[in-house]
Amino acid sequence: MMISTKGRYALRFLIDVAENQSDGFVPLKDVAARQEISEKYLEIVVKELVKGGLLDALRGKGGGYRLNRPPEEYSVKSIIERMEGPLAPVACLEPGQGTCPRSKDCRTLPIWQGLDKVISDYLAQFTLADLIRE
Amino acid sequence: MMISTKGRYALRFLIDVAENQSDGFVPLKDVAARQEISEKYLEIVVKELVKGGLLDALRGKGGGYRLNRPPEEYSVKSIIERMEGPLAPVACLEPGQGTCPRSKDCRTLPIWQGLDKVISDYLAQFTLADLIRE
């Protein structure tokens, strides 16, 4: 399994905000209730989204979260990558891994490169706009 | 990262055996040396392959391992799944997970189902025969 609760909760959080932010800010508490996710844990997830610039936050009464751009501009890939780190299916493809000394003669490298591309292309083609309803 | 050393070592082991079994059995020691993998750890990996019926083993002097069918009949998917378990990208798609109560209205489920299919289809299309050289 490659996508943990962090990535899945983040995606569900953003979808929920997109569907409910019509007027103003959406409080985390409401999302947690609708999505049946622990508030405390969701805080940790959402903090990442704010730090990553995917969400605007407002403190205090009447506060909460809201998207800072239209849903079409949030690709599923970018959301998942933000939470999970690089989606590379094997360690040797992760960014910052100097080329493996065996790569020249590695029988399996092309397979992993192809798999990486298939996954990336698939997730890049969807955005929040494709996932919200009504 | 979704594919651990277990899956990667298993694949490299099988490729190495396929390329070197011309005459008889290939000892683990030789594969470990060629592939620069710890013998002891490789034992653990290979035990799984034998238990899973992907390899024949012969003990004692002159022993080792050999494929029990032609390389075309080993799909990469089946090898990886044997070592890693189900390739499902998210927990709720793993076999034996009764349908999630939210599935009826889940915005993200179709995405995960599609991702699962893309990965499975990709890995199912290659076999050992595509990976061996010479």
Added chain:
DNA sequence: TATATACCTACTTTGTCAATAGGATTAAAT
């Protein structure tokens, strides 16, 4: 000033990854 919200630090529990260690068993070669 009360209230509702986001923000922050620390801890816990459980499990997996990637090995390592040390031997027991088996089959072939001498």
Added chain:
DNA sequence: ATTTAATCCTATTGACAAAGTAGGTATATA
């Protein structure tokens, strides 16, 4: 029969991450 070379078996370890929990601080609105 004995040595040798291989697979097989059980247990342990250290590091790390996943998935939360606990308790408090800062801030904006009513």
